[in-house]
Structures are given as structure tokens and as C-alpha cells.
Amino acid sequence: MRESVGFSIKEAAVQSDLSEDTIRYYEKIGLLPQADRKKNRHRIYHPEDLTVMKLITCLKKTGMSLDEMKPFLGLTYESDLTEHPDLQVKLQQHKENIQHQINSLQMIIDVIDSKMTSGSMLPEACVLAEPTKRVPRVGHSG
Amino acid sequence: MRESVGFSIKEAAVQSDLSEDTIRYYEKIGLLPQADRKKNRHRIYHPEDLTVMKLITCLKKTGMSLDEMKPFLGLTYESDLTEHPDLQVKLQQHKENIQHQINSLQMIIDVIDSKMTSGSMLPEACVLAEPTKRVPRVGHSG
DNA sequence: ATAAAACTTGGAGTTGACTCGAAGTCAATC
DNA sequence: GATTGACTTCGAGTCAACTCCAAGTTTTAT
Numbered sequence: 001m002r003e004s005v006g007f008s009i010k011e012a013a014v015q016s017d018l019s020e021d022t023i024r025y026y027e028k029i030g031l032l033p034q035a036d037r038k039k040n041r042h043r044i045y046h047p048e049d050l051t052v053m054k055l056i057t058c059l060k061k062t063g064m065s066l067d068e069m070k071p072f073l074g075l076t077y078e079s080d081l082t083e084h085p086d087l088q089v090k091l092q093q094h095k096e097n098i099q100h101q102i103n104s105l106q107m108i109i110d111v112i113d114s115k116m117t118s119g120s121m122l123p124e125a126c127v128l129a130e131p132t133k134r135v136p137r138v139g140h141s142g
Numbered sequence: 143m144r145e146s147v148g149f150s151i152k153e154a155a156v157q158s159d160l161s162e163d164t165i166r167y168y169e170k171i172g173l174l175p176q177a178d179r180k181k182n183r184h185r186i187y188h189p190e191d192l193t194v195m196k197l198i199t200c201l202k203k204t205g206m207s208l209d210e211m212k213p214f215l216g217l218t219y220e221s222d223l224t225e226h227p228d229l230q231v232k233l234q235q236h237k238e239n240i241q242h243q244i245n246s247l248q249m250i251i252d253v254i255d256s257k258m259t260s261g262s263m264l265p266e267a268c269v270l271a272e273p274t275k276r277v278p279r280v281g282h283s284g
Numbered sequence: 285a286t287a288a289a290a291c292t293t294g295g296a297g298t299t300g301a302c303t304c305g306a307a308g309t310c311a312a313t314c
Numbered sequence: 315g316a317t318t319g320a321c322t323t324c325g326a327g328t329c330a331a332c333t334c335c336a337a338g339t340t341t342t343a344t
Contacts, residue, residue, distance in 0.1 A: 009321075021303055024323090029301095040310045042321055061246050066301075095254045098247045104203050105240045105247075112237045151291075163333055166293090171331095182340045184291050208331075287344080298333070309322070314315105 006036065006044035016053035023053070031056060031066055031073060062098050148178065148186035158195035165195070173198060173208055173215060204240050 013020045026032040027043075032052060035043035052073060059069050071087055082088070155162045168174040169185075174194060177185035194215060201211050213229055224230070 019303080020321090022301085025302065028323095038321095040321075042310090058246060058250055061243060062250055091254055095251055098251055101203060102244050102247050102251075104200065105244050108200055108204055109237055109240055109244075112233055161333080162291090164331085167332065180291095180340095182291075183293095184340090285344100287342100289342080290340090292339070293337090294335105296333100296335080299331090301329090303328070304326085306325095307323090309320105311319090311321105313318080 006046050007050070009043050009045070012043075012045040012050060012053065015050050017057060018053055026053075026056065026066075029066065031070060062094065063101065064094060148188050149192070151185050151187070154185075154187040154192060154195065157192050159199060160195055168195075168198065168208075171208065173212060204236065205243065206236060 007015065009020050009023055012018075013023060016023070018026075023032065027035060032049070035045060035049065038044060056066075056069060056073070059072070060066075068090075071084075072091070149157065151162050151165055154160075155165060158165070160168075165174065169177060174191070177187060177191070180186060198208075198211060198215070201214070202208075210232075213226075214233070
């Protein structure tokens with residue numbers, strides 16, 4: 001194998017927007033596979049490793065914990081998700097969670113938009129069934 | 143003031159989907175105002191307090207830290223956001239962050255949809271410029 | 285009188301996700 | 315030989331955000 005092909009951990013860190021320590025930590029906890037090594041034991045990362053790192057960052061943004069990600073990251077292109085109905089169910093559930101998140105975030109954007117014009121921070125729409133008129137003391141003692 | 147009007151901390155916990163300990167913690171760190179008290183020093187929460195609690199939960203979902211929330215929670219209905227241009231800027235920035243989050247989440251939903259049918263977990267679209275063909279080792283050693 | 289329930293406060297502990305420092309190896313350079 | 319740079323591993327520390335425990339008060343019921 002040509003050792004010059006691949007990225008150092010520093011280069012992988014730059015490209016994946018993760019720190020070197022985080023990459024080592026992810027390998028340690030099994031989120032990333034054991035990296036290839038040079039003779040001097042330096043890690044070598046391939047483009048597909050960076051793909052996984054970016055996927056991890058994406059999934060984090062959805063609120064999935066590092067532990068929850070593991071089963072999904074354990075699949076390769078060859079793996080067929082249909083052979084893992086348990087993961088399919090989890091993925092479907094996570095998709096619905098994400099949709100809920102999107103809905104909540106959209107509501108908050110709507111609230112921010114309306115409050116940018118009307119002035120107050122407190123929303124009427126955010127997960128609330130009924131609007132409220134007055135918050136007597138927020139900020140007073142703070 | 144009629145002491146019977148209001149919710150106990152247990153009732154507030156149920157309605158806000160926060161634990162009693164979390165509500166006390168939020169008051170302690172100044173995220174929530176000092177609560178009204180009964181003669182026996184039990185806290186009393188009013189509907190508007192629950193509104194703030196729900197707003198906090200909402201903002202958490204957007205990734206805003208508890209510390210970052212404080213300036214916004216310090217505003218009441220009477221306060222005019224236009225008197226706080228610094229907070230307006232922050233709010234605008236947060237809104238854009240939320241929009242980015244929504245875009246990322248939507249992309250992940252799209253990836254999940256396509257992978258639910260094609261089988262592999264690794265996305266081509268998720269924050270990636272170029273697709274990758276093969277991930278040789280994810281899951282092998284793990 | 286005791287017991288139970290529902291709360292209080294203060295302080296410490298837990299969890300997840302990193303982050304840092306110490307001590308080390310190897311290769312390159314002088 | 316020493317020095318430097320780029321990495322290594324291990325173990326501990328940090329941070330944010332809770333969560334738990336002990337000891338207490340008040341109210342109510344028996």
C-alpha cells in the first residue's frame with residue numbers, strides 16, 4: 001500500500017471540521033474504525049474516512065448521540081439496510097424526530113420574525129396552546 | 143395575593159416537561175426569575191412562568207446554550223427589542239443558524255429517504271461536494 | 285405524640301463530549 | 315550527538331447541563 005496516499009490527522013481535522021483530539025477520541029470510543037497507520041504509527045485517513053467524519057457531524061446536528069450513531073456507522077455500502085430492520089425502524093424514528101425539529105425550528109423562526117417587528121421576545125406560538133399577555137417579573141431580579 | 147392561584151413546582155414540571163430539579167437549577171443560575179413563594183416558602187408558578195419555561199425548552203432545541211438565552215429571557219412584553227440592537231443582531235444571527243440547521247436536517251431526511259430504499263447508510267449529499275464509492279472498513283474492527 | 289407528604293437549601297455527583305498535559309517514538313535536520 | 319516537528323498513548327481535567335442526596339421545615343392526618 002502506498003503510504004503517501006491519504007491524509008494526516010491534522011489534514012483530516014481541517015477537512016472534517018473536527019479537532020485532532022476529537023478524531024482520536026472517536027476512534028477510541030469506536031465511532032470511527034481503527035485508522036490505517038504509517039510505519040511510524042501515524043494515522044492515515046482516506047477520503048472515505050472523511051466521509052464518515054462528516055456524516056458524524058451531520059448526525060450530531062440532528063441531536064443523535066454518539067452512542068446512537070454507532071449502529072448506523074457500522075454499515076458499509078455493501079451492507080443492505082433491509083437486512084437490519086431494527087436499524088430501519090430507528091432510522092425512520094429519527095427521521096420523524098428530525099421533521100419535528102424542523103417544525104419547531106420553523107415555528108421559532110416565525111416567532112423571531114414577528115418579534116423583530118413587534119418587539120417582545122416571548123412567543124405566542126412556540127409549543128403553546130394559548131397565548132399569554134404578561135410576564136410580570138422576567139429580568140427584574142436577574 | 144391569593145396563594146391558591148398558581149402551580150406547585152411538581153405541577154410546573156409536568157406542564158413544562160422539565161424536572162423539578164431542572165426548574166430549581168434554572169432559577170439558581172438566573173435563567174428563570176426568583177419564583178413567588180407561599181408562607182411555607184414553597185414556590186408558586188403562574189401561567190406566564192410556564193410560558194418562559196416552554197420558551198427555554200424551545201430555544202434549547204435550536205442549540206442555544208442556557209447562557210446565551212439569558213439576555214432574551216430578560217425582556218418582557220413591555221420591553222421593545224428595538225431598544226436593544228445588540229440583541230436584535232444576535233437574534234438575527236440565531237435565526238440564520240436555525241435556517242442552516244433546517245437545511246442540514248432536510249438534507250439528512252432526504253438522505254435517509256434515499257437510503258431506506260437503496261440500503262447503505264453513507265450519504266452522498268450530506269455536506270459533501272463529491273460522492274464516494276466505497277468505505278472499506280467501517281464496522282469491520284468495531 | 286408520630287408519620288407522611290411536599291416541599292426547601294446546599295453541596296456534591298453524574299453524564300456526555302470533548303480537551304489538555306505528560307511522556308514517549310520516529311524521522312529529518314544540523 | 316542534539317534539536318525540532320509531527321505525531322503517539324494514557325490518564326486526568328473541563329465544561330455544560332443536569333441529577334441526586336442529606337438534612338431540614340411546614341402542613342396534614344392519625
